[in-house]
Amino acid sequence: MGAKPKLSMYWAASCGGCEIALVNLNEKILAVDAAFDFMFCPCLLDTKKKDIEALPDGDIAITLFNGSLRTEENREMAHLMRKKSKILIAFGSCSSAGCVTALGNLSPKGENFKTIYLDSPSVDNPKGIIPTPHTTVPEGVLELPAYLDRVKSLAQEVDVDYFIPGCPPEPHQIWSVIQAVTSGKPLPPKGSVLGGGTSSVCEECSRTRGDKKIKELRRTFDFKPEPDLCLLEQGLICMGIATRNGCGALCPKVNMPCTGCYGPPEGVEDQGAKMIGALGSIVDVEGLKELKEEEINTKVDEWIRSIPDLAGTFYKYTLAESLLNQLKGRKK
Amino acid sequence: MKVGVVFCKCGTAITEKIDADQVQQRLKKLYPDVDFVTVDLACSEGGKEFVEAYLKDKGIDRMVISACSPRDHENTFKGCMHRAGRNPYLMQMVNAREQIAWVTADKVAATDKAVRYLDAAVRRVMLHDKLESKQLDICPDVLIIGAGPAGLKTALTLAESGRKVIIVEKTPVIGGMPVRYEDTFPKMECGPCMLEPIMGDILHGPHSADIELLTMAEVQGVVGSYGNFIVQIKQRPRYVDPHKCIGCGECTAPCPVSTKNPFNYNLDEKKAVGFTFAGALPNSVYIDPEACVRFKGESCQLCKDACPVEGAFVFDDKERVLERNVGAIAVMIGSEVYDCSRIPNLGYGKFPEVYNSVEFERILSSTGPTSGEIKSRTGKPPENVAIVHCVGSLDSKHKDYCSSVCCQAAFKFSHLIDKRVPTAKITHFFKELVVPGKEEFHLFHEAQNNTKTKLIRYGSIEELKVSGSGERISMEHPNGKGATEKTIFDMVVLCPAMIPAEDTAKVGKLLELTQDKAGFFDEMHGRMDSSLSKVKGVCLAGTCQAPGDIQRSINQGLAAAGTILSGLVPGRKLEIDPIKASVDAARCSGCRVCNSVCPYKAISFDPAKKISHVNEVLCMGCGTCVAACPVGVIKGNHFSNQEIMAEIDGVLS
Numbered sequence: 006m007g008a009k010p011k012l013s014m015y016w017a018a019s020c021g022g023c024e025i026a027l028v029n030l031n032e033k034i035l036a037v038d039a040a041f042d043f044m045f046c047p048c049l050l051d052t053k054k055k056d057i058e059a060l061p062d063g064d065i066a067i068t069l070f071n072g073s074l075r076t077e078e079n080r081e082m083a084h085l086m087r088k089k090s091k092i093l094i095a096f097g098s099c100s101s102a103g104c105v106t107a108l109g110n111l112s113p114k115g116e117n118f119k120t121i122y123l124d125s126p127s128v129d130n131p132k133g134i135i136p137t138p139h140t141t142v143p144e145g146v147l148e149l150p151a152y153l154d155r156v157k158s159l160a161q162e163v164d165v166d167y168f169i170p171g172c173p174p175e176p177h178q179i180w181s182v183i184q185a186v187t188s189g190k191p192l193p194p195k196g197s198v199l200g201g202g203t204s205s206v207c208e209e210c211s212r213t214r215g216d217k218k219i220k221e222l223r224r225t226f227d228f229k230p231e232p233d234l235c236l237l238e239q240g241l242i243c244m245g246i247a248t249r250n251g252c253g254a255l256c257p258k259v260n261m262p263c264t265g266c267y268g269p270p271e272g273v274e275d276q277g278a279k280m281i282g283a284l285g286s287i288v289d290v291e292g293l294k295e296l297k298e299e300e301i302n303t304k305v306d307e308w309i310r311s312i313p314d315l316a317g318t319f320y321k322y323t324l325a326e327s328l329l330n331q332l333k334g335r336k337k
Numbered sequence: 338m339k340v341g342v343v344f345c346k347c348g349t350a351i352t353e354k355i356d357a358d359q360v361q362q363r364l365k366k367l368y369p370d371v372d373f374v375t376v377d378l379a380c381s382e383g384g385k386e387f388v389e390a391y392l393k394d395k396g397i398d399r400m401v402i403s404a405c406s407p408r409d410h411e412n413t414f415k416g417c418m419h420r421a422g423r424n425p426y427l428m429q430m431v432n433a434r435e436q437i438a439w440v441t442a443d444k445v446a447a448t449d450k451a452v453r454y455l456d457a458a459v460r461r462v463m464l465h466d467k468l469e470s471k472q473l474d475i476c477p478d479v480l481i482i483g484a485g486p487a488g489l490k491t492a493l494t495l496a497e498s499g500r501k502v503i504i505v506e507k508t509p510v511i512g513g514m515p516v517r518y519e520d521t522f523p524k525m526e527c528g529p530c531m532l533e534p535i536m537g538d539i540l541h542g543p544h545s546a547d548i549e550l551l552t553m554a555e556v557q558g559v560v561g562s563y564g565n566f567i568v569q570i571k572q573r574p575r576y577v578d579p580h581k582c583i584g585c586g587e588c589t590a591p592c593p594v595s596t597k598n599p600f601n602y603n604l605d606e607k608k609a610v611g612f613t614f615a616g617a618l619p620n621s622v623y624i625d626p627e628a629c630v631r632f633k634g635e636s637c638q639l640c641k642d643a644c645p646v647e648g649a650f651v652f653d654d655k656e657r658v659l660e661r662n663v664g665a666i667a668v669m670i671g672s673e674v675y676d677c678s679r680i681p682n683l684g685y686g687k688f689p690e691v692y693n694s695v696e697f698e699r700i701l702s703s704t705g706p707t708s709g710e711i712k713s714r715t716g717k718p719p720e721n722v723a724i725v726h727c728v729g730s731l732d733s734k735h736k737d738y739c740s741s742v743c744c745q746a747a748f749k750f751s752h753l754i755d756k757r758v759p760t761a762k763i764t765h766f767f768k769e770l771v772v773p774g775k776e777e778f779h780l781f782h783e784a785q786n787n788t789k790t791k792l793i794r795y796g797s798i799e800e801l802k803v804s805g806s807g808e809r810i811s812m813e814h815p816n817g818k819g820a821t822e823k824t825i826f827d828m829v830v831l832c833p834a835m836i837p838a839e840d841t842a843k844v845g846k847l848l849e850l851t852q853d854k855a856g857f858f859d860e861m862h863g864r865m866d867s868s869l870s871k872v873k874g875v876c877l878a879g880t881c882q883a884p885g886d887i888q889r890s891i892n893q894g895l896a897a898a899g900t901i902l903s904g905l906v907p908g909r910k911l912e913i914d915p916i917k918a919s920v921d922a923a924r925c926s927g928c929r930v931c932n933s934v935c936p937y938k939a940i941s942f943d944p945a946k947k948i949s950h951v952n953e954v955l956c957m958g959c960g961t962c963v964a965a966c967p968v969g970v971i972k973g974n975h976f977s978n979q980e981i982m983a984e985i986d987g988v989l990s
Contacts, residue, residue, distance in 0.1 A: 205968040207928035216933040216942075246928040247967035271924065273969040274982070286934045286965035294854030 010066030012037070013045035013057075014096070015086050017079035018106045018156065019072030023097040024048040026173035027069070033180055040187045041066070054082070057089055065089050067186060069096040069169070073106045073325060074157040077138070078150035087163040092186070094199070098172040098266050100159040103325025107156040110324055111316055114154055158325045168198045172266035172322060175200070175252050198249065203271040206245030206263050210254035212236065218289035222311045225261065236262045242318055247273070247280040266322050275328045277319035340459060341372040341397035343388055345379035345404035347434050354438040354447040363452045368459055372397060380410050385417050392421035399423075399465065401458040403431040403451065426468040426915065426975060429458040457987025464980045468915035473954065475564035476664040477907040480505065482556055482844060483669040485513020486887050487879035487894035489535045491667050494898040496544035499907075503549045503661050504539070505556055505570055507840070510600075510617040511536055513671055513879075515887055517600070517614075517695065519702040519709065520753060522745040522886075523776040529616055531887075536618045551659070552579075552619065555840075559847050562939075562954045563874025563904075564664045564911045574654035576624035577610075581649040584620030586612065588640035588650075596628035598706075602696045605706035610640045614704040624650075664905040665874045667897050668858065669890070670844055672880035675729040675736060675833040683728065683831055684803030688810045689714050691803060691829040693728075694746055701753055711757050711828075718758045719828040723812055724750055725801060726767035729834035732798060736834040738855060740884040743832035744771045748780035750830055751790055764791045764824070766801055766814060793817040803829060835884040848875050849938035858882050868896040872938050873955050876900060916958040918951045921970040925949055931962040931971060 014027065024046070028034065037043065045052040045065070057065075068090035074080050087093050098104035109117055118135050122128060138151040159165050169182060178200030185192070185199070193199065202208065214235040223240035230236055236243040236257055244265030245257060256263050269276035290296070290304045312318055320327055342364065346352040361373045372395055378384045379402065392400060400423070402414050407430045415425035431454045441447040479495050481488045484506035492502045504511075515521060515528035539548055551572050558569035589611040598607035600614055607613075609628035624640070626632040631652065641650040677685035677693050684691045690713050692700070699705035712718050724747045729735035744767070751763050765784065770792075772781045784790045795801060795815050802813040809825060816822040837856040845852055850870050851859040858877050861869040870877050876897035879890035905911075918939075920931075927947035931940050939955035940962055942948075951962065951971070963973040972978075 204924045204970070205926040205928060207926035207968075214927065214929045217928075217930055218933055246926070246930055250926065270926075270968045270970075272978075273967075274978070279967045279969065282964050283930045283967035286961070287930055 009040070009042040011045075011064060012041035012043045012067050012069075013065050013086070013090070014043075014048075014069040014071070015045065015082055016048055017070065017072030017082060017100065017159075018075035019097070019099050021048060022173040023069075023071035023099075026097075026171070026176055027179060029176040030180060031176075033176075037183060040183070054085070057085060060089050062088050063091050065091065067092045067094060069094050070100050070159055071096040071173075073099040073103050074153065074159065074162055075106055075109070076150040076152055080153065080157075080162055081150075083159055083162050092166045092192075093159075093163070094167045094169055094182075095159040095165045096169050097174055098170060098268065098322040101168045101170055101326075102268055102323040103156050103158050104172060104266075104322045107158075107323075107325035108317060108320070110155050114152055118152075156325050161325065166195055167193070168196075169200045170198060170249055170267040171200070171252065175255075178251055198268075198271070201249045201251035201267055204250050205270045206248045206250050206252065206254050206257070206267070208250050209252070210235075210245060210257045212257060214238065217287040219284070219287050220289045220291060222308065224313075230260050232260065236260075242284070242312065244276075244280055244319075244321075246283055247276055264321055265319075268323055275326075276323045277316075277327055277329075280319050338399060338463065339372070339395070339397050340368070340370070340399045340401065340462060341374065341391065341395060342401045342403065342455060342459065343379060343391065344373065344375045345384070345402065345433075346375060346377050347405060347438075348378060351404075351433050351438045354441065354444055355433060355451045356444065356448045359448050360451050360455065364455055364459070367456055371459055379404050380413050385413065388414065388417040389421045392417065392423055397423075399427040399462045401429050401431060401455060401462050403433045403455060403458075405434040406432050406436075424467040424469075427462065427465050429462040429465070431455055431458045453988050453990070456990060457984040460983040460987040461980050464977070464983055466974065466977075468974055470915050471913040471953070472910035473564055473913060475905050475909075475911045476566075476662045477501075477905045478503070478661070478663045479665050479667060479901055479905075480556070480566070480568050480661065480663040481667045481669060483507075483513070483671055483879070483881070484511035484550070484552070485669060485671045485879055485890065486515055486532060486535075487890040487897075488513070488667070488669040489532065489539055490891045491669065491876075491878060491894035491898045492548055493535055493538055493542070493544070494895060495901065496547040498902055499547070500902070501547050501549075503568075503570075503663065504551065505554045506550070506552045507555055507670075508613070509552050509575065509623045510613045510619075511539070511550070511552065512618065514695075516617070517702065518698045519704070520749060522742075522749040523774070523779060525749070525752070533618075540619055549661075550619065553623070554659075556844070556847055557658070559666070562952050564954060566663050566666060566874065568661050568663060568666070570659045570661065572657045572659060574626075574651075574656055575621070576626070576629075576651055576654045577622050578649055578651055579619050579621035581646050582621035583646055583649075584612075584622070585645065586622065587643045587645060588622055591639040591643045593637065593639065594628050594630055596625065601699045601706045604696060604699060614702075616704065665876065665901045666848065667876040667878065667894070667901070668844060668848065668850065668870070668881060669877070669879045669894060670840060670881045671838050672835045672857075672884065673838050675836050677728055677831045677833050679735065680728065680798055682799055682802045683725065684805075684810065684829070685831060688803060688805060688829075690810055690827060691831065694743065694750075694830065694832045697750060697830045698746075701750070709757075711754060711761075713827055717827070719754075719761050719826075721762045721824070721826050721828075722754055722764070723814075723824075723826045723829045724763060724765050725798075725829065725831045726765060727769060728798065728831045731768055732834075735798075736836065736855060738834075738884065739769065739771055740833075740835040741771060742835065742884065742886050745777055745780065745886070747830075747832050748772070748784045751784045751787070752780055755787060755789065762789050762791075763787075764793060764826075766793050766795050768795060768798070791817075835880055837881060841881060848872060850875060850877075857884075868893045869900060871936055873957070874904075911954070913953055914958065916973075916975045917953045917956040918958065918960065918962050918971050918973050919953070920949055920951055921972065922946070922948050922950075924968065924970040926968050926970075928967065930967055931965050934961050934965045936961065 068086045095101045122135050140147040182199045212235045221240050230239050241262040243262035245263035248265040249267040249270045273279050357375050411430050418425040418428050437447050437450050478501040481492050481504045484504050492504050495502050512532050518528035521528050554570050554572040557571045560567050589608045592608040592610045594609040595606040597603040598605050610624045611622050630637050700707050703709040726747050730740045754761050772778050805811050811823050811825045813823045853859050860867040878893035878897050925948040931949050937955050937957050939952045960973045963971045
C-alpha cells in the first residue's frame with residue numbers, strides 16, 4: 006500500500022458538508038481508494054495529529070483542506086498540513102474564502118462571545134463563563150485552542166496550490182479534480198480554481214433571460230416563482246450572475262435563487278461588490294424621470310432596506326476574502 | 338518595457354510646492370529601473386521637442402508625465418509619444434499642478450502626495466495595452482424623418498453640400514404644422530408662403546436630384562450604427578403617380594364620396610380623392626382608401642375619367658418596402674397639442690364653440706373650413722371671445738413645462754380677430770405671460786393697448802368653468818379684482834400645451850432613443866448639444882426634442898446638418914477611439930445585466946450565441962457596463978480593473 010500516493014482531508018472550522026460531498030462520490034470512492042492511500046481524515050479515520058507530525062515534509066501527495074481558520078488549532082493545522090503536503094488544496098467555500106464562519110468577522114470577538122455564551126436564549130450560563138485558552142481547575146490547567154480575532158481563509162495563512170469552490174463542492178467536480186491529478190497530465194498553474202467554470206452560473210441556467218430592470222425585491226416565501234423565467238428578473242436576489250459556474254445551476258433549477266457558494270467568477274476580486282454593482286445598475290425606481298433627486302434617494306434606500314441581510318446576502322461565502330476585510334492585503 | 342517619468346516644473350507653478358529632487362530620489366528607491374527627468378515647460382515647443390528626444394534617446398516606450406490637467410495637455414503629450422514612434426496609449430498623466438500644487442499648501446505633504454501619484458501612475462502605465470484606433474468606411478447619405486420646417490431645412494442644407502438625402506414623411510403633404518397656419522407670429526407671415534422657397538427647392542430646385550422625398554411613408558426598421566445604418570421604409574400606396582399628376586384637381590369634383598377632413602381637424606369634409614388643402618405640396622392628389630368606394634368593391638373610376646393625364650391614377654398601387662443605407666439619421670417628427678378634454682371644466686369636446694389652438698388656426702386660414710372667416714358653427718361672427726393661455730402647461734397636474742409658443746399664438750389670434758371682426762371683444766385668461774425675444778412683444782403690446790381686449794390672470798385652470806346650452810356658452814372666471822364673474826362668450830379658444838407627437842415612442846423604440854419625463858426625445862446635452870440624441874449618429878431638431886417655435890426648429894435643424902456634415906465626410910473614414918468597452922465573448926454568461934445600462938444603446942444581445950456585444954462605434958467608453966458586468970468579462974480599455982486597482986494600490990501604498 007505504501008506505493009500509493011497519500012491523500013488526506015482535514016477539517017478546520019467547517020460543518021462537515023465537505024466530507025459528505027466526498028462520500029457522495031458513492032462507488033467512485035473505491036476508485037479514490039484504489040488510486041490513493043487515504044490516510045488522514047479526522048471525520049472518518051483515526052489517524053492523529055502526531056502521526057502527521059511524524060511524516061517527512063511533503064509526504065502527503067494531496068491534502069483537501071476544508072473549513073476556515075477560526076481558532077489557533079485551525080491555524081496550527083493549516084501550517085502542519087502545508088508542510089506535510091505536496092499539493093495543498095483549499096477545498097470548499099470555507100477554506101477558499103471564509104464562507105458563513107467569516108460572517109463572524111462583522112463583530113469583534115468579545116461581542117461574538119457575548120452572543121454565543123451569554124445572550125443566546127437557549128444558553129443556561131448563570132456564572133457567565135466565557136471560554137478562555139487556559140482555565141485553572143483543581144486538577145491543573147485546561148487548555149482550549151484560542152479564538153482568533155478574525156476568521157481567515159486558508160490562503161490568508163499559508164501558501165495554497167489550488168482552490169475547489171462550493172458549499173460543498175459538487176461530487177462530479179471533486180471527481181474531475183481527482184481524475185486530473187491521477188491522469189499524470191500537467192497540472193494547471195498554481196493558484197488556479199479547479200472544478201469550476203470561468204463564467205457565471207447564468208451560463209448553466211436554462212431560465213429565460215431578458216433585459217433586467219428590477220422594480221421590487223421579493224423573497225422566496227413571498228410568491229411562487231415562474232418556473233422558466235430568470236429568478237433575478239422576478240425580484241429574487243439570485244447571486245448566479247456574480248457566481249462562478251460549475252455547479253450546473255442546481256439551485257435555480259429547483260426555484261431557489263443562487264446564494265453564491267462557488268464564489269466570484271474568474272478574475273473578479275470581490276463577489277459582493279460585483280453583485281452590488283450589478284444590482285445598482287438594474288434597480289428600476291418607479292417613475293424615475295418624474296422624481297426629484299431626494300425622492301430617488303428615498304426610493305433607492307427603500308429598495309436597499311428591502312434586503313434583510315446585506316452582508317449575509319452578498320458576502321455569505323466570501324467575506325474573509327472581500328476587499329472590505331481590513332485583515333488581508335490584496336493579492337499582488 | 339522601459340518606463341520614463343517626465344516631471345514638468347510648469348515654470349515654477351509645480352516646483353514651488355513639490356520638491357522634484359526628492360520625488361526623483363524616492364521614486365528611484367521604489368522603481369530603480371524607471372528613468373526620471375525634469376523639464377521646465379513640457380508643453381512649450383522646446384519642451385515637446387525635449388520630450389520626444391528623451392523618449393527616443395533613452396529608449397523609453399512607456400511614459401508617465403507629471404504636469405497639468407489631462408484636459409489641458411494629454412493630447413499634446415500623446416502627440417509627443419506618437420512623433421517619437423511610441424504608442425500614445427502607453428502614457429499616463431499625473432495632474433501635479435491642479436490636483437497637488439494648487440491645492441496642497443504644505444510643501445512636505447505636496448511632495449509626499451506627488452510620490453504617491455507617481456507611484457500609482459508607474460504601476461498603471463506598466464499595465465497599459467497598446468491600443469490602436471480603428472477606421473471604418475462610412476456612408477455619407479442622410480435619412481430625415483419628418484418633413485416639417487426643421488426636416489426640410491436640414492434636407493436642403495445637406496443636399497446643397499452634395500449629400501444624398503432621403504426624407505420620410507408620414508402624411509401626403511410636406512411642411513409640417515406651419516403650413517396649416519396662414520399667419521405666423523411674430524410678423525404675421527403666411528406659413529405656407531414662408532416655407533414655399535424651401536419646399537420648392539426640395540421638389541424642383543437645383544439640388545432636388547439628391548433628395549428622395551417619400552411621403553405617406555414611415556420608417557419600420559433600423560439596423561447598424563453611426564456611419565452605416567440600414568433603414569427599412571414602408572410607403573403606403575398613394576394610388577396616384579406623383580410624377581405624372583399635374584395637380585389640376587379636376588378629379589375631386591366628380592368624386593362621389595365625402596369624408597371628415599383630418600387636416601382641418603374634422604371641422605369640414607373632403608373628397609376621397611384630392612389634396613390635403615389647396616396648394617399642398619407635393620402638388621399631387623391622393624386617394625384615401627378608407628373612404629373611396631372603389632376599395633369597397635365598387636367599380637367607380639370617376640376620378641380617373643376626369644383626369645387629363647394618361648396613367649396618373651394607379652388603382653393597383655401597392656404598399657412598398659424600401660431599404661436605404663445612410664450614415665446618419667435626423668429625427669424631426671414634431672409635436673401635437675394636449676387633449677383639452679382632459680381638463681373637463683373647460684368644456685372642450687362638449688361645447689362646439691370651444692376650440693383648441695390648431696383648430697382655430699384652420700378657421701383663420703383661407704384654405705380652412707370657413708375659408709378664413711371667423712364665425713361660429715351657426716355662421717355668426719363672435720361678439721365676445723375668450724382666449725385661454727397655459728391650458729395644461731405650467732401645471733403639475735398636466736404638463737410641468739411652459740410650451741413657450743402659446744402666448745404668442747394667443748396674441749396673434751387676438752390680432753386677427755380684432756382685424757377681421759372689429760366689433761368683437763376679447764378676453765385673455767393666462768396663468769403666466771411668456772413673450773421673450775426681440776420681435777415677439779409687438780403682438781402682446783397690441784393686445785395690451787387694445788381697449789376691447791382684457792387680460793385676466795388666473796391662478797389655476799380649474800378656476801375657469803365653461804357651462805351653457807346650445808350656442809350660448811358662459812364661463813365662470815376670476816375677474817382680476819379678486820372676485821369671480823360669469824361672462825357669456827360665443828367662442829372660446831384654448832391654447833393647449835405642446836406635447837410629443839403620437840409616434841414619438843414608436844420612432845424612439847426603432848432608434849433606441851430615450852424620452853424625457855414629458856415624453857420629448859432626450860438630447861445629448863440641454864445647452865451644449867440639444868440637436869444630438871444620446872445615440873451617436875441620430876440628430877434631433879424641432880418640437881420632438883422640446884416645445885419651441887419655427888425659428889428654434891430651423892436653427893436646430895441647421896445645427897444637426899452641421900454636425901452631420903463635419904462628422905461624415907465622403908472619402909474620409911470614421912476614426913474609432915480605442916477607449917471602449919469590449920466583451921470577452923468566450924466567458925460572457927449572457928446574464929443580460931449590461932443590456933439595459935448603456936446610455937448610448939451600444940450593447941446588444943445576440944440570442945443565437947447567448948452573449949452580449951458592445952458596438953464599438955456607438956460605445957463612448959463611459960464604463961457603466963464594465964461596472965455592471967457581474968462576471969467581470971466586460972473590459973474597459975485603458976480603464977481595466979487591473980489598471981484601476983494598480984493605481985489605487987499605488988496611491989494607498
